[in-house]
Amino acid sequence: MADGIACDVGDAVQVRLLAERAVSRFGHIDIWVNNAGLSGPYGPTVDVPDDQYRAVLQTNIFGTYHGSRVALEHFLRNGGEKLTNLLGRGDKQPVPLQNAYASSKAWVRAFTKALAEEYRDRNIGVFALNPGLVLTDMVLNVSAIAGYEDRMHPFETITRMWGKPPEVPAQRAVWLASGATDGKTGIEVRVLNVLVVVTRAARELIRRLKRALLRHDARTGTDRSLKVNTVVPAFDRTDRQSTGGV
Numbered sequence: 001m002a003d004g005i006a007c008d009v010g011d012a013v014q015v016r017l018l019a020e021r022a023v024s025r026f027g028h029i030d031i032w033v034n035n036a037g038l039s040g041p042y043g044p045t046v047d048v049p050d051d052q053y054r055a056v057l058q059t060n061i062f063g064t065y066h067g068s069r070v071a072l073e074h075f076l077r078n079g080g081e082k083l084t085n086l087l088g089r090g091d092k093q094p095v096p097l098q099n100a101y102a103s104s105k106a107w108v109r110a111f112t113k114a115l116a117e118e119y120r121d122r123n124i125g126v127f128a129l130n131p132g133l134v135l136t137d138m139v140l141n142v143s144a145i146a147g148y149e150d151r152m153h154p155f156e157t158i159t160r161m162w163g164k165p166p167e168v169p170a171q172r173a174v175w176l177a178s179g180a181t182d183g184k185t186g187i188e189v190r191v192l193n194v195l196v197v198v199t200r201a202a203r204e205l206i207r208r209l210k211r212a213l214l215r216h217d218a219r220t221g222t223d224r225s226l227k228v229n230t231v232v233p234a235f236d237r238t239d240r241q242s243t244g245g246v
Contacts, residue, residue, distance in 0.1 A: 001026075009036045009063030010055075019070045030081040031177045032071035034064045037086060039138050040100040042152055043145025047233035052143075053100045060104035068115060075124050084176050085112040087130035087188075097148070109188075116186035125185045127176045131169030132192030133162045143229045152228045162192060 003025050007018045022029050040056040041048050064085050071083050089095055090102020091109040109128055116126040133139060139159060144152050169191045181187060 009034070009067060010058035012062075012066045015063075015066040015070050019074060023074075028078065029071065029074045031084075032067060032082075033084045033086070033173060033177075034067040035086050036063050037088065037138065038101070039098070039142065041143040041145050041231040042097055043148045043231070043233070044097060044235075045099045046235045047145045048100060049231065049234040052231070056100040057104055060101065061107050064108050064111065068111070072115070072119065072124065076122065082125035082127065082177055082181065083115070084127045084129050084173060087112075087128050087190075091130060097151075113186065113188075120185055123183075125176075125181055125183075125187075127181070127185070128188040129169065129173055129176060130188070130190040130192075131172070132164060132190070133159060134166055134169055135159065135163045136166060139163065141227045141229070143231050145233050146230050147233075149228050149230055164191070 003021070005018060005021055007014045009015055019029060036059055038056045038059045040052055045053075068083060068085065075081070075083070085108050087109055088101065088105040090098065091105040094106075095102035112126060112128045119126060142152060142155075172189050172191055175181070176187065176189060
């Protein structure tokens with residue numbers, strides 16, 4: 001049996017209502033996964049419109065915080081199992097021109113590691129999962145600051161080489177939620193590894209040489225083409241220069 005409702009994870013009230021809905025339908029919460037995320041426009045930090053930058057932080061940071069808090073409160077009161085938070089590019093190092101998303105994932109990693117230590121003795125598993133590059137709308141339908149659109153085109157090749165269907169990281173999420181991790185906490189799983197990178201790079205080279213990739217996508221109905229939406233810069237350089245600003 002499955003159920004679902006729309007929820008803005010950046011809103012603590014909606015997250016609590018989501019938890020209450022789960023309890024009312026299923027009686028208990030055993031597993032909680034904070035998966036919602038936004039990437040934000042590609043481009044210099046100063047050019048990203050304030051509302052779009054804040055939206056990324058509200059979803060990626062506060063969404064993870066709200067979900068984790070609600071899940072842990074339930075686990076501590078009623079007994080619980082496992083909490084998994086999603087990482088992403090930038091969780092271990094800075095990523096210029098993707099500062100909102102990347103820095104939010106660095107925060108999620110630090111936050112999750114701290115939670116694992118705080119509740120290590122309460123029989124609650126707290127895990128971090130980096131799914132790698134997943135072929136979803138967030139990856140294939142992106143935004144870029146005006147003047148930076150062309151820098152996004154190489155990303156289409158990257159998605160062909162390393163992009164994976166959601167089912168692949170989902171299997172790792174299920175593993176974290178399974179009995180295989182009973183009694184454990186603080187586990188960090190990264191779906192993309194060196195072997196996968198090398199293997200897929202070689203596969204892409206072969207496909208390019210044989211011109212088979214496009215025919216394969218057409219036959220299977222898979223659309224991996226990158227759609228780039230232009231965002232007007234928030235920082236007007238012309239106006240700043242004309243007024244003597246720096």
